[in-house]
Amino acid sequence: MTAGTLRLAELVEALGGELVGDGATPLQGLASLTSAGPDHIAFVTGAKHAAAMRACRAGALIVPPSLASEAAQQSALIVTTDPYLYYARLSQWWLARQRAQEPATRHPTAYVHPEAQLGEGVHLGAFAVIESGARVGAGSFIGAHTVIGAQAKVGDRCRLAAHVTVGERCELGARCIVHSGSVIGSDGFGFAPEQGRWVKIEQLGRVLIGDDVEIGANCTIDRGALDDTVIEEGVKLDNLVHIAHNVFVGAHTVMAGCAAVAGSTRIGKHCTLAGDAKVIGHLTLADGVHISACSVVTKSILKPGMYTGIFPLDEHSSWEKNAVTLRQLFKLRERVRALERPPEKT
Structure with missing residues (x-):
């Protein structure tokens, strides 16, 4: 360098x-x-x-x-x-x-809607699109083929690489970095069943991202169904991370590659999700919770600490029975050791 x-x-x-x-x-x-x-x-x-x-x-x-x-x-x-x-x-x-040392430029193929607002010193790459009512803060870099949707906001001194999409009404704070291929504000996965078919639930919320957030390549952050998906300040996401609709991620939490968080889960501050860790929906993780690689979180964790859980796939009723048994193995081991211990001499 x-x-x-x-x-x-x-x-x-x-x-x-x-x-x-x-x-x-x-x-x-x-x-x-x-x-x-x-x-x-x-x-x-x-x-x-x-x-x-x-x-x-x-x-x-x-x-x-x-x-x-x-x-x-x-x-x-x-x-x-x-x-x-x-x-x-x-x-x-x-x-x-x-x-x-690199002056800000506006490529002649970039499109800026007349009702969009650009701060001083904004760089626009080739075929970048800034739609109606969008605002881009001073000193920000908008890469080639990146799209800032209608009414969206990008803070000062952000850097959005090529082929990034910021959906309509979504907001990024100051000094955010978003790498190529990431989508902020895609529709969440919401469908209502009707006689063997699925009826789409329109996703009406936004994605709100705080200051100093970094989002890796090919990440997807879904907009909320009604309320907003929220990523607080200082959060760092590795490549290929998925954040579903209505998730809340607390400040300075980090997630490694291929981590995924299902809808309406709340993750506290200063948490870590290692590579390929998963959190199912509607759970709460307290501040300071650390999840090991490839673990699957299936219940809320209300106490800080390191947690690991990897269990083979099985028919669900059998899996539930085995999971309950597994939780008792340590106590069972202690009982067996006590039974095997030779009697004390009198």
Whole structure:
């Protein structure tokens, strides 16, 4: 990752940390320990990477205090208590600097309805569409073939990649990132049965997304049936995540790839859903609940903690009986161990 030549001291001035060594060290990019060269900066999180650090050719390193003395013998340093967090902030700062050199443009094939509103410095890619009454905040990037529906709102300094759809009346806060192929405001899955057929229930709600939310590629967030689907600030969704209608996701919750949440479920703040985890509908997960990969949540979880549940598919009545039995296995084991324990000598 490159953005022109910088001096190491400029990074410290922008992001803090303790500078050790030559602040004039020139840097042209960030790199891993194994690929870094003399014009790169790399980071070391702890002692388990010390061997790789010794072999590294980087011109500068970001290190914890415990490695500062050793690392100072081979390169200039930024010393910080959390090198991984420092690297994350450095990556943002570096990319923002690079993008600041790219002027906002409006491609001639982009369509903006006369009643739409664009803030200052909005970039519109080829064949982007901004429909009637939509508002796009200042400094936002709207990629090629992306559609912002009627009356929708996109906050300041958002970045929507190519082929993103924001449905009518849906709203994104400031500084949101949405990757290619994602759809915000698709219809929720709602149908009423009638004599062996299905009658569509029109989805009349919206999707409301807070500030600093990142949505991966090919995600789907359904609009509410009557009330709104809500994604609070700081939520991070990996690729291929599905959020169904009327779901509420609390602030700073994260979901890994292929996670799915069924309709009308409420997920608290600071939760995690690992890859391919599923939550069925109309449940509540408390703040601080963490679901392991491939687990299926079938009941509300009202206490913070880590939860895991993987169970083979079976005919439903049999599955219910086995599930009840499985929950008793630990108690049964303790009873068997007590029965097998030799009697105490008198």
